[in-house]
Amino acid sequence: MGRLVIVSNRVPVPKRGEAPAAGGLAVALKDAFSSRGGLWFGWSGTASEEPADLVRHARRAGVDYAVIDLSKTAYDGFYAGYANSALWPMFHFRLGLLSYDRDQAECYRIVNRRYADKLMPLLRPDDTIWVHDYQMIPLGAELRARGSRHRIGYFHHIPFPPWAVFSAMPGAEDLIRDLLAYDLVGVQTHRDHVGLMDCMAQGTGMKVRPEGEVRLRGRRIKLRSFPIAIATDEFGQLAARSVSSPEAKRFASSLAGRSLVIGAERLDYTKGLPERLRAFSALLERFPERRSCVTYLQIAARSREDVETYKDLKREIETLAGRINGDYSEADWTPVRYVGRAVPRDTLAGYYRMAQVGLVTPLRDGMNLVAKEYVAAQDPADPGVLVLSRFAGAAEAMTEALLVNPLDAVGMAEAMDTALAMPLEERRERHGAMLRRLRENSVEDWARRFLDVLEGKEGAEVQPSRAAALAIPQPRLISRSASTSSESASGERTGSQVAARSTAWARRRR
Incomplete structure (x- = not known):
């Protein structure tokens, strides 16, 4: 071999x-x-005027x-230019943000x-x-x-x-x-x-x-x-340890018993961060009983700061967070805590574990491992609820999450309210099903499957992609919408239907 x-x-x-x-x-x-x-x-990550060859x-x-190193010119044309200003928006369906330059396209091929x-x-x-x-x-x-x-x-x-x-x-x-x-x-x-x-x-x-x-x-x-995976049990163990760390305890103390909604990702326009902030604002507006009772922590590590689109996004998020805090803050409560830098992985795992709601709502994502890490980090005895964009690749298999359209601020607000009110037994059932599925597809299994198919090993393709996809369980719950009409042709249920379903679920378990 x-x-x-x-x-x-x-x-x-x-x-x-x-x-x-x-x-x-x-x-x-x-x-x-x-x-x-x-x-x-x-690439080494180094871009210099005269790189060593x-x-x-x-x-x-x-x-x-x-x-190998790249020259500053090559970095600007290949990476900051064509790869991230043309290919990235195109692959994420954002043609309005696509900026094409023929010289940068040639630089991409030269590199x-x-x-x-x-x-x-x-x-x-x-x-x-x-x-x-x-x-x-x-x-x-x-x-x-x-x-x-x-x-x-x-x-x-x-x-x-x-x-x-x-x-x-x-x-x-x-x-x-x-x-x-x-x-x-x-x-x-x-x-x-x-x-x-x-x-x-x-x-x-x-x-x-x-x-x-x-x-x-x-x-x-x-x-x-080949749906990519995470080291599920390893991350869960990390979260269980980290929730008892001094940093996590200090953070928990600052919440003063309030529920926590968490979002964590790179600062990127594909992640739906402005839409998420607007949804949290809608939660506080439409459900005033949640005011002073829930805190939203958004971690958005800065990235690609040399691309103008990302600078604009950073300003928009800071403005929205400031506006929400200005509208709803009390002397002893700040609704939104915005952290614009990376947080150590172990600290983040502890934050996930203590959060009642994981808010993962990209406008488009290949997979989104944050969704999987949030589920892996939960305490199975008292798990939180994942609110997940149906445009994330993870939604294809994580059907027990509350699936939402990130362009519907009210629908996301209603999903957060449902998550915060969800009975313990239902939370355990949903979390347990997703956790079992995560354990069945480890990150090592993902790599092994790809290499087995690439190298033509016998039995590597017993379940083709389409058959595997059709075997994925169908979503049991989609976010509430503002409409009170019957279920739409798209399969999304209305707010009253979601509430009725949740109540019926609870009654069956009594």
Whole structure:
């Protein structure tokens, strides 16, 4: 068995003597690296005026790391420019925010060519290569152009839209054809799988088989979904320890017995943060009995501060939080606590555990691991309630959450009120079902499944993507809407229907 070679935009090289990062790909690939050895290649995170052209190497905990620097010009064009000002909004269905520049698009390809030039000499004939995310779409084609015959897989961590959206990107056909260089293209959800197949069929004109396969000059390109997971039990144990830490106790004391609603993510326009603040304001307006009884903590770690859109978003969130606090604060109660910086992972886990409501309402997300971490962090004896956007990939399987449309502020407010009032037995049932499902799909399982399909191991595809998606249980509860009419054609229930269902549920359990 050959090595596993991982390529990602940013490579988290641990400092000497430090353990690898506690989350993300480092956890997912730990088992694979330990059993077969591996190389992790990509950008160092350094952008300088005159970057060294050499590949820098390090070895930590049995893993070889190889990183290169970028010039400031390359960073501006490739990363801040094309990747995050054009590809990111397009993949998240935000065409109004798409900013395309032809020179930046060329810079994106130049950087991918440079990555291929630097990676090729490091490869061994029996290596398996796994490329990660939208910054690296052309890398497989660049490696093939340099003679690579390796098995190469690509995993797309963010949403994959249908061709009607994707085709708005200049050069869309070239990007889709780049994916034909891979042996396996993985996405997060069934919805993304459908979008990928639609783009492949219309963007290339080639026949896509129903299970997700394209034949090209004797090669089979597989298109599959692999919902990414977390280290569920590990995160739950971390939360149980952290809730007793001095920081968590100090925070709990400051709440003075009030209920806690929590949101935590990067500061990004895809996360629906302004919409979430408006929903919390609607909660306080429409349910005055909640005033002085609930506190909303929003953690939004700053990111991409060199992109103007993110600066505007930061100002909007600060204005909204200030307005809510100005409208509703009492001398001894501040409704919104806004933290605009990263919080240590263990501290955050403790905050999740003490929160009665986890508010995860992106406008569009590939998966959203915050939703899974919130559930994993809960005390099974007295769990909180997850309020989840139906546009998050996690909603495909986390059907016991209260599913909402993040564009409906009143609907989200009503869902929060339902969550805060939910009986203990119902909370336990919903949480238990989601926790069991999280445990059945560990982050190690996710990596193993992808690699098994990529390497053609027998039995790796006993359950194709579509069949797996159809087996997912259907949502039991959707957020209340302002309407009092009968259930809509979309399947969303009205406020009175939700209230009646919750009451009926409680009666059945008496």
